[in-house]
Amino acid sequence: MKKILVKASKTYPVLIDTNLLGNCGNFIKEAVSPLPAKVALFCDDKVEPLYADTVENSLKASGFETYRFIFKNGEEQKHIGTITQMIEFLAQNDFTRKDLAVALGGGVTGDMTGFSAAIFKRGIRFVQIPTTLLAMVDSSVGGKTGCNLSVGKNLAGAFYQPELVLCDISCLETLDDKNFSCGIAEAIKTAVIQDAELFDLFKKKVTSKDTETLKEIIGRCVEIKAGVVAQDEKESGLRQILNFGHTIGHAIEKLSSYKTAHGEAVAIGMAVITKAFTKLGKVNSALYGDLISVLETNSLPVKHNYTKQELFSAALSDKKRSADSITVVYSPELGKAELLPLKLNEFESLIASSF
Ligand SMILES: NC(=O)c1ccc[n+]([C@@H]2O[C@H](COP(=O)([O-])OP(=O)(O)OC[C@H]3O[C@@H](n4cnc5c(N)ncnc54)[C@H](O)[C@@H]3O)[C@@H](O)[C@H]2O)c1
Numbered sequence: 001m002k003k004i005l006v007k008a009s010k011t012y013p014v015l016i017d018t019n020l021l022g023n024c025g026n027f028i029k030e031a032v033s034p035l036p037a038k039v040a041l042f043c044d045d046k047v048e049p050l051y052a053d054t055v056e057n058s059l060k061a062s063g064f065e066t067y068r069f070i071f072k073n074g075e076e077q078k079h080i081g082t083i084t085q086m087i088e089f090l091a092q093n094d095f096t097r098k099d100l101a102v103a104l105g106g107g108v109t110g111d112m113t114g115f116s117a118a119i120f121k122r123g124i125r126f127v128q129i130p131t132t133l134l135a136m137v138d139s140s141v142g143g144k145t146g147c148n149l150s151v152g153k154n155l156a157g158a159f160y161q162p163e164l165v166l167c168d169i170s171c172l173e174t175l176d177d178k179n180f181s182c183g184i185a186e187a188i189k190t191a192v193i194q195d196a197e198l199f200d201l202f203k204k205k206v207t208s209k210d211t212e213t214l215k216e217i218i219g220r221c222v223e224i225k226a227g228v229v230a231q232d233e234k235e236s237g238l239r240q241i242l243n244f245g246h247t248i249g250h251a252i253e254k255l256s257s258y259k260t261a262h263g264e265a266v267a268i269g270m271a272v273i274t275k276a277f278t279k280l281g282k283v284n285s286a287l288y289g290d291l292i293s294v295l296e297t298n299s300l301p302v303k304h305n306y307t308k309q310e311l312f313s314a315a316l317s318d319k320k321r322s323a324d325s326i327t328v329v330y331s332p333e334l335g336k337a338e339l340l341p342l343k344l345n346e347f348e349s350l351i352a353s354s355f
Helices: 021-031 048-061 081-093 106-122 133-139 168-173 179-193 196-202 211-229 237-241 244-255 262-279 287-297 308-315 346-353
Strands: 002-007 011-017 040-046 065-071 100-105 125-130 144-149 150-157 164-168 325-330 340-344
Touching: 002 211, 011 211, 021 048, 021 125, 021 164, 021 244, 040 081, 040 106, 048 100, 048 168, 065 081, 065 262, 081 106, 081 144, 100 106, 106 125, 106 133, 106 144, 106 150, 106 325, 133 168, 133 179, 133 211, 150 244, 150 340, 164 168, 164 211, 168 211, 168 325, 179 196, 179 211, 179 237, 179 262, 179 287, 196 211, 196 287, 211 237, 237 325, 244 308, 244 325, 262 287, 262 325, 262 346, 308 346, 325 346, 340 346
Parallel strands: 011 164, 040 065, 040 100, 100 125, 125 164
Antiparallel strands: 002 011, 144 150, 325 340
């Protein structure tokens, strides 16, 4: 089993291996101190029939009193109405600050459970059990929690770290190809900005059956994210590099009314930004071609059908924007990332140069 410690405002372990769910009660007992009495399990209606019983049985066997809250799966559910239901559920079941919330699912479940845990009674503890590759390589680690508002993605939220992250690679066997590729997109993002060797692993298509390769990929991505978060937990500087591909990606998600999945949108966003900066002569000549090839090998989209104006307008609701500027992340060469603050008119020209 791989164990990586994240040292942020709170230090917590990330455990990575196969077949961890059936023993999650014991892992929680080891990591969460003092022990909670009650545990609320949050998961969506697609994950529940697959894994909720296994998790709940293990929690019960470890002596916890368990409660289960289920919501409809999908990004459309990641709104403040679902958060209200989650915290009402905790209140109605008389949860106290000594108790625990567990997120069992993908990034949507993790982000919303974390946010609910952050605001309920000003903070109860929570554990992340990610079941998508995207959540394992990215969203379950680092403490960004939240939900979408009508104006844009993740506009309400809190930085709030979990007590433990349990990545059970066996869960990936039930994940469909599209969602698997979405996780690969975030892992490719991490490789492009920080780890040229990791990038090489994606030159051959990675599948959910490649357990050892996945353990390596998830481990490297978590180590890199832990390193960045340890230096800049609240994203005042360095952490922004993790948003490579995300400003355009979030715009594409919004323009598609969230029909384009987050990982697919990030793949297109990385392609758009790298093309634009290549045209400006700021990117090593091989990178754009290598990136497109690796994304396509892993069944990820690299193109969109929106106009320059649509993309620019939608990108303006990005959190990284201030009144008259926006910080854009690009990679000048494999394994490196740069942050570039641009005036809004410069950003508009940058988008235009990607066409
Ligand atoms: N907090 C962060 O740092 C961070 C980072 C990246 C992305 N995110 C957020 O994460 C979200 C995307 O995460 P996601 O792609 O995991 O989305 P998701 O949670 O919607 O999961 C995708 C789909 O897979 C299903 N699913 C989950 N696990 C499964 C399994 N093992 N087998 C079969 N089906 C399974 C879910 O029910 C859902 O339908 C976005 O909202 C994004 O904003 C957050």
